[in-house]
Amino acid sequence: MMEQVNGKTKLYGLIGNPISHTLSPAIHNRIAHILGDNLIYLPFHVLEENIPNVMKSIETLGISGFNVTVPHKKSIMPFLTELDDLAKQIDAVNTVKKVGNKFIGFNTDYYGLINLFENHNIGLEGKTVVILGAGGAAYSAAVAVASQNAKKLIIVNRTLKNANNLAQHIKKYYNTSVDVLEMENLCEITFCDCVIQTTSVGIGDTKNTSPIPVHLKSFFKRTTVAIDIIYNPWETVFLKDAREMGCQVVNGFEMLVYQAVAAYKIWNDKSIDKQVIEDVKLFVKQYV
Ligand code: ATR
Numbered sequence: 001m002m003e004q005v006n007g008k009t010k011l012y013g014l015i016g017n018p019i020s021h022t023l024s025p026a027i028h029n030r031i032a033h034i035l036g037d038n039l040i041y042l043p044f045h046v047l048e049e050n051i052p053n054v055m056k057s058i059e060t061l062g063i064s065g066f067n068v069t070v071p072h073k074k075s076i077m078p079f080l081t082e083l084d085d086l087a088k089q090i091d092a093v094n095t096v097k098k099v100g101n102k103f104i105g106f107n108t109d110y111y112g113l114i115n116l117f118e119n120h121n122i123g124l125e126g127k128t129v130v131i132l133g134a135g136g137a138a139y140s141a142a143v144a145v146a147s148q149n150a151k152k153l154i155i156v157n158r159t160l161k162n163a164n165n166l167a168q169h170i171k172k173y174y175n176t177s178v179d180v181l182e183m184e185n186l187c188e189i190t191f192c193d194c195v196i197q198t199t200s201v202g203i204g205d206t207k208n209t210s211p212i213p214v215h216l217k218s219f220f221k222r223t224t225v226a227i228d229i230i231y232n233p234w235e236t237v238f239l240k241d242a243r244e245m246g247c248q249v250v251n252g253f254e255m256l257v258y259q260a261v262a263a264y265k266i267w268n269d270k271s272i273d274k275q276v277i278e279d280v281k282l283f284v285k286q287y288v
Pocket of ligand 1: 132133157159162198199211
């Protein structure tokens with residue numbers, strides 16, 4: 001990578017906090033390497049209070065585009081000139097493209113999930129889908145599910161108020177029937193085609209726990225497919241429980257790769273074929 005950097009190299013990056021464990025630089029720089037694009041992608045550790053200064057720097061330095069991760073996906077929005085329709089619906093931005101003197105916000109987490117559904121033959125049309133969580137990640141999952149014409153979406157969260165806010169938000173854009181439920185009442189769900197785990201439970205300090213407590217694990221017996229958007233650990237407790245109880249299980253690795261691929265396409269106005277994506281997956285897996 002480094003030997004290719006010259007006066008014409010375009011700079012892209014990721015802003016977030018924390019940032020040290022991100023795989024995005026590995027994904028983007030690998031794609032650029034395969035496609036022979038003269039660009040480099042770097043991680044930037046950015047604190048909330050520095051976002052205004054960072055935006056000025058991005059402008060001044062001529063950075064061509066950047067990704068936004070936790071916890072800045074909403075707070076970046078007031079600094080952008082325009083939002084595309086999906087970013088508006090999801091009410092969060094993970095990709096920004098500089099076009100002339102405009103900053104345009106996109107949300108490619110949506111495409112990450114849609115590609116994951118496609119690659120695992122998970123068709124959601126007419127299906128009942130449960131989303132665990134009602135934070136930022138749940139918004140992109142809920143829009144992805146509603147956009148697939150699911151029959152029913154059930155948002156299950158520790159705090160009912162947050163689930164209600166997400167339900168109201170989705171109803172503004174889609175006709176999908178949306179219910180909300182507290183985690184403790186999970187046993188009320190009699191049938192679930194697909195559950196998508198979007199909470200932060202299962203990563204870092206909570207890697208030995210699942211958002212579904214042991215006494216509610218029989219939920220998996222009534223569930224066909226279980227998706228966890230976490231990819232590190234590769235198999236969360238949530239996915240292990242689901243697998244042991246007979247569900248088809250999928251982790252968040254493909255979502256990660258495909259949201260990056262979608263951002264790369266937006267920035268560089270080019271398509272990326274399947275063979276390149278398979279190479280990127282193999283390359284990046286070694287770092288998980
Ligand atoms: P993100 O933007 O990454 O989704 P977030 O906005 O902090 O992160 O949301 C985290 C989600 O995980 C929320 O749904 C949160 O539940 P609450 O709405 O009740 O806060 C959920 N979550 C976090 N810690 C949890 C825990 N220990 N048990 C159950 N749910 C938890």
